[in-house]
Amino acid sequence: MLLKLNKFWLLFIFLITPIIFSESIVNIEDLRRDGEEGFFANLSGSYSFSRGNRNRDSFSIQTSLDYNKNDLETFFVFKRAQKKINNNNYDSATLSHLRLNFLFEENPSLEVFLQYSKNPFRKFNKRELFGLGSRFIIKDNLRAGLGIMHEDEEDLLLLSENTLRISSYVHNEFIIAENISFDLSAFFQPALDSFSDYKATIIGQFDFQVNDGFKISLQYNTFYDSRPPSTAVKKEEGLATIFSYNFN
Numbered sequence: 001m002l003l004k005l006n007k008f009w010l011l012f013i014f015l016i017t018p019i020i021f022s023e024s025i026v027n028i029e030d031l032r033r034d035g036e037e038g039f040f041a042n043l044s045g046s047y048s049f050s051r052g053n054r055n056r057d058s059f060s061i062q063t064s065l066d067y068n069k070n071d072l073e074t075f076f077v078f079k080r081a082q083k084k085i086n087n088n089n090y091d092s093a094t095l096s097h098l099r100l101n102f103l104f105e106e107n108p109s110l111e112v113f114l115q116y117s118k119n120p121f122r123k124f125n126k127r128e129l130f131g132l133g134s135r136f137i138i139k140d141n142l143r144a145g146l147g148i149m150h151e152d153e154e155d156l157l158l159l160s161e162n163t164l165r166i167s168s169y170v171h172n173e174f175i176i177a178e179n180i181s182f183d184l185s186a187f188f189q190p191a192l193d194s195f196s197d198y199k200a201t202i203i204g205q206f207d208f209q210v211n212d213g214f215k216i217s218l219q220y221n222t223f224y225d226s227r228p229p230s231t232a233v234k235k236e237e238g239l240a241t242i243f244s245y246n247f248n
Helices: 002-019
Strands: 038-050 056-068 072-085 088-102 109-119 124-139 142-155 160-177 180-190 198-209 214-225 235-246
Touching: 056 235, 109 142
Parallel strands: none
Antiparallel strands: 038 056, 038 235, 056 072, 072 088, 088 109, 109 124, 124 142, 142 160, 160 180, 180 198, 198 214, 214 235
């Protein structure tokens, strides 16, 4: 019965792949090699196309690197996504994220992170983040973080806005079967001077572990910005099929 269920889910994923796209949102807690020492590399991506009255092409590629020691975990991820219609670019995004997790004998640990993203099709030229805070291991499958970050956002008119925000998140993993799990992550980033100015993200992801190295994920994400750049919408959603391979 379990084998038939796994085959059904894999077939479902492959059938919907041509109509869904990968967004420039990174599920940090799902990617990092938490609690493991050594060097680890992961490569994931997706590609879809359609041909007819309009030729559509979409691709996304993501690579992550971990270097972990007994007192420090280093995590870096880079992602690039692009969509085209009739060879004309109508959406693109770039994101890089570096995170250092300083470990202590007792919970919590101290995290420092840097992030750079660029997405003119979402009405901002660039967004730079620097933050630090605490990471809590609540249970084996439950993680949370709380800290402060500085945000420097520049719109398409090159007007910059600097904001100091609270950075908070919670991540939970639910085991469905031996090789199937569901990850749920929620991020909330209100401005310190006004809680009516906030950014929020929810990511839900089914992971299908095909073998020790290869994994297929079906991800849904929704993002809300209460004060987006001029002419940009407040809410965006994305659905993606992600194929990833661990080299270690």
